[in-house]
Amino acid sequence: MRLIPPIKRLAVLLGACLALLPLGAVVHAQEATPAPAPAAATVTGDPNGITNPDFITKYDGSMKDDKGKVLNEKAPDLSAGDTAWVLGASALVLFMTPGLALFYAGMARAKNVLNVLMQSFIAMAIVTVVWVVVGYSLAFAPGSGATAGFLGGPDFVMLKGVGQTTFTWNGTAMTIPHQVFMAFQMMFAVITPALISGAIVERMKFSAYCVFIAVWSLLVYAPMAHMVWGAGGMLFKMGALDFAGGTVIHMTSGFSALVLVFLLGKRRLSSHEDTRPHNLPMTLIGTGILWFGWFGFNAGSAGAANGLAGSAFMVTHIAAATAGLVWVLLEWVHVKQPTALGFASGAVAGLVAITPASGFVSPTSALIIGAVVPFISYGMIQLKNKLKAYDDTLDVFAVHGMGGVWGAVATGIFADKAVNSLVPDDRGALMKAQFASIGMAILLGVVGTVVITLILKAIFKGIAVSANEEEAGLDLTQHGETGYVHGNGGAEVTFSGGHGAPTMASSLHPAESTH
Amino acid sequence: MVRIEAVIRPQRLDEVKAALDDFGVTGMTVTEVRGAGKQKGYTQHYRGAEYTVNLIQKLKLEIVVAEADVDRIVEAIATAARTGEIGDGKIFLSPVLDAIRIRTGERGGEAV
Numbered sequence: 001m002r003l004i005p006p007i008k009r010l011a012v013l014l015g016a017c018l019a020l021l022p023l024g025a026v027v028h029a030q031e032a033t034p035a036p037a038p039a040a041a042t043v044t045g046d047p048n049g050i051t052n053p054d055f056i057t058k059y060d061g062s063m064k065d066d067k068g069k070v071l072n073e074k075a076p077d078l079s080a081g082d083t084a085w086v087l088g089a090s091a092l093v094l095f096m097t098p099g100l101a102l103f104y105a106g107m108a109r110a111k112n113v114l115n116v117l118m119q120s121f122i123a124m125a126i127v128t129v130v131w132v133v134v135g136y137s138l139a140f141a142p143g144s145g146a147t148a149g150f151l152g153g154p155d156f157v158m159l160k161g162v163g164q165t166t167f168t169w170n171g172t173a174m175t176i177p178h179q180v181f182m183a184f185q186m187m188f189a190v191i192t193p194a195l196i197s198g199a200i201v202e203r204m205k206f207s208a209y210c211v212f213i214a215v216w217s218l219l220v221y222a223p224m225a226h227m228v229w230g231a232g233g234m235l236f237k238m239g240a241l242d243f244a245g246g247t248v249i250h251m252t253s254g255f256s257a258l259v260l261v262f263l264l265g266k267r268r269l270s271s272h273e274d275t276r277p278h279n280l281p282m283t284l285i286g287t288g289i290l291w292f293g294w295f296g297f298n299a300g301s302a303g304a305a306n307g308l309a310g311s312a313f314m315v316t317h318i319a320a321a322t323a324g325l326v327w328v329l330l331e332w333v334h335v336k337q338p339t340a341l342g343f344a345s346g347a348v349a350g351l352v353a354i355t356p357a358s359g360f361v362s363p364t365s366a367l368i369i370g371a372v373v374p375f376i377s378y379g380m381i382q383l384k385n386k387l388k389a390y391d392d393t394l395d396v397f398a399v400h401g402m403g404g405v406w407g408a409v410a411t412g413i414f415a416d417k418a419v420n421s422l423v424p425d426d427r428g429a430l431m432k433a434q435f436a437s438i439g440m441a442i443l444l445g446v447v448g449t450v451v452i453t454l455i456l457k458a459i460f461k462g463i464a465v466s467a468n469e470e471e472a473g474l475d476l477t478q479h480g481e482t483g484y485v486h487g488n489g490g491a492e493v494t495f496s497g498g499h500g501a502p503t504m505a506s507s508l509h510p511a512e513s514t515h
Numbered sequence: 516m517v518r519i520e521a522v523i524r525p526q527r528l529d530e531v532k533a534a535l536d537d538f539g540v541t542g543m544t545v546t547e548v549r550g551a552g553k554q555k556g557y558t559q560h561y562r563g564a565e566y567t568v569n570l571i572q573k574l575k576l577e578i579v580v581a582e583a584d585v586d587r588i589v590e591a592i593a594t595a596a597r598t599g600e601i602g603d604g605k606i607f608l609s610p611v612l613d614a615i616r617i618r619t620g621e622r623g624g625e626a627v
Contacts, residue, residue, distance in 0.1 A: 276559065276566055335560040345562055381562050395562060 076166040076173035083176045085305035086184055092296025093187035097124050097194055099289025103344070104198045106283030107394050109275065111473025112202045113483035119197035119209060126210060127190045127217050132159055135189055136182050138222035142231040149234030152226045156182075170231055174303055184300060185225070192221050192249045198394035199257035203267050203470055206478040208456050208463035212260075215456075220256060220448035224248045224441060235440060239424055240433040241415055243312065244301040246356025246407040247441040254401020255445035257392060263453045266391035268467050280340050287344040291320055294351045298358035311419055312358040315366035316351065322370030323350025330374050345399060349377040352403035357411040360423055365414035369407065376402050408438050516611040516627065517585045521576045522550060522604040523596040528574055534595040535578070538588055542627065544577040554602040573604060579611050579627045 101120035108116045127135070137156035144153050156162055159182065167178040174181060193213035200209070227233040228242050235247075242248060269275060277283060298316040302309035327346025328338040353373040354366055361369065380398035384390065392398070412434035415423040424430050456463050464470075469477040476482060523531060528545070535543065549570040556569040580588055589606055597603055614626040 274566075276561060331560065331563065335563060335565075337560065339560055339562075341561050378563065381564075385564050 076168065076175055078166050078177065079175035079304065082304040082306075083180055085309065086176050086180050086300055086303060089296035089300025090180070090184040090187050092293045093184065093300065094124070094190065094293075096187075096290055096293030096297065097121070097191045099286045099293055100191060100194055100198075101286065102282050103286030103290060103348070104201065104283075104394055106279040106281065106286060107198075107277040107341070108201050109473070110278040110484055111475055111482075113278065113475060114481055115206065115474035115478050116197070116201050117483075118206070118479065119201075120194040122206075122210060123194035123197070123213055124190050126214050127193060128186060130214050130217050131186045131189050133157070135217055135222050136162070136185065138218060139189070139225035140182075140185065140230050143226065148232050149237065150227060151223050152230050169303075170229070170236065172303075176303065181303070188245055188249060188297075189217055189221055189225070192245075192253050193217050195249070195253035195396060195400055196257045196260060199261045199392045199396040200264055201393040202474060203393075203464050204264055205460060205463055205465055206474070208460045211459075212452060212456055212463075215452050216256065216448065219452060220252055220444055221248070224252050224444055227440060228437060235433065235437045238433040238436055239430060240437040241360055241411050241423070241430065242356040242408065242437060243359035243411075244298045244355045246352070246404050246411065247437045250352045250355060250400040250404030251408065251438065251441035252445040254397050254399075254404055255442050256449040257396035258390070258401060259446050259449040260453060261390050261392050261397075263450070263457070264464055267393070268470055277341060280344075283344050284340060287347055291347060291351065294320070294355075298355060302359060308359055308420060315361055315363060316354055316358050318363055318366040319354035319370035319373075320347045320350040322367050323347060323353065323373050326371050327374035327378060330378055334378075345377070345395070346374050349373045349399050349403045352400055353407040353410065356404075356407045357414060360411060360415035360420045362414070362416050362419055365410070365416065369410045369414065372410070373403050373406050376406050404441070405438055408434050408441075516579050516614060516624065517582050518577060518579050518609050518611045519585070519589060519592070520607040520609070521592050521596065522548065522573050522606075523576065523592075524598065524602065524604060525572060525574045527596045527598070527603075528576075530595040531576065531592055534591040535588070538584065538591060540578055540580060540588065542578065546575045546577070548573050548575045552602065552605065571602065579614060581624060581627075 097120050101117045104120065105113045105116040134154075134157050136159065137154055138152045141152040141155035141157075143149065143151050159179075162178045162182050164177045164179055166176065167174055167181070169181065193216050196213070196216070197209065225248050227235045228240060228248050229236060235242075240247070294316055295313050299309040299313035302312055324343045324347035327342045327349065330346075331342040332338045350370040350373055353369050354361075357365070357369060377395075377398045380402045381395050384392060384395070384398065412427075412431040415430065417423045417425070453463065465474065465477060473482075521531070525547075532543075535541075550573055551569050551571065554571060556567055556571060559566045559568060576592075578588075585608065589608070592606060613622060614624075615622050616626040
């Protein structure tokens, strides 16, 4: 079996990386801890004194308990300020995906720049459609029966019942329209599979990639979002804290990326091939956009324009700046020069690590979280370079997977009741819940990606492009375009009579010229 | 006639051009080239991964001059291009059989 060696290597690597997870996914089977904390919810008070954590949402904004008894007929009041902020934050989060596109594209080679950009942009389209049709429902609608803790139900299919009125989410009366909340969450769903694309750059069929992200967002992202944030979610009930998606977004994407590169295989690089980033200024611009958008990502997760949003905003910036600085210093010591890519990598790793903790930690903790993550991510990259066991092109696993693990652990360590009253008193129970969420994110990411990828391999007769296509570049072979025209780009351009578009005949194009 | 090919550091081009101007040499061809000499390249790091760049960016000047001027012009180019550090470049001389100005059809020394 061709697949066995890479899977074995993957298993060994996962075991080595995750030795810190002795509890792992089994912990969730234990009894639910008391006082579940709505991880990313605002604390707006509960006018009805509802303490039952198992209530479900009634879509006109009122609440029922799990027996169907109406607890609150009146929808929470809408706040124009909160709504304006979350709308703005949603736009900021969406902007992160083009930022990610630039971040990744600059690190790729020139012949693949459009393909890398498209992998992010197409996610904006595909995941939006999937999310509207069924994704949001699977993530945030109340589930039923034995799967209620793991997956949402059909109530919000086609956004049915997701209206302009306020609503109640996991015990918190939200002061924004349900539609706005849905839109905010949609932007998270969009960027998550796009994060994976950085691992498989320069060698995956675009067609297979498109199907992969659509299915992955339903089979991996939506269940994880439901477990952590959804009504009656299993990890939510355990008390796991993930303010803005450390486990849901960064760990699932990071570990899925790792699995995908094992199943996809390495790039077929000859020993003399120049694989250096083709445009680091592009990567730095992307980093800036990501950093900017991340304020919406984390501060928007407060769900309101309040003090908690301000706190999340501040610690986000502190962690990113600290991590960028520490990564540069680390490289200065290790390779004697402070590199631009190092700063960009550090800043993003800091943003990843602070994400789950952003609504729960103090500035001092943010400094520590940001200072530690470069050692983990940079160390993982050095290990990858040494082992040469897999080809994670742009180090998604090291930055997002391992950065996410540290963020989730750090949330358990540093979560502070003075910052957020939802932080439980029982630190031991919180750490168990954090490890359970880490284990579940890994389990779901790994199993889901293996299943999806093996099916896609059968359907597409392999998901990697051919050696010739890889050599010619994915821009030309997957999209029939080139990102840059150097001189004539090795191509002869002919204008057809001044009216039509120019036609290009390139020696590299699969459809050869008639010249 | 002699063709002088000088492979120089890109940042020394202005000085070399100024030196050639002093000899009334205005015609030249400049090409961006990459090459390796004793310098053996340099190392870059991307996220700690090492990339050795063996072929270094240089400029190649090509000029054709009368045989009587060769030594002085070569000395001028070498002086202008010199930094004293490894990687200053090389100068090659080769004979030229003839030269033709396309516009007028002039040949030999008149054409350069």
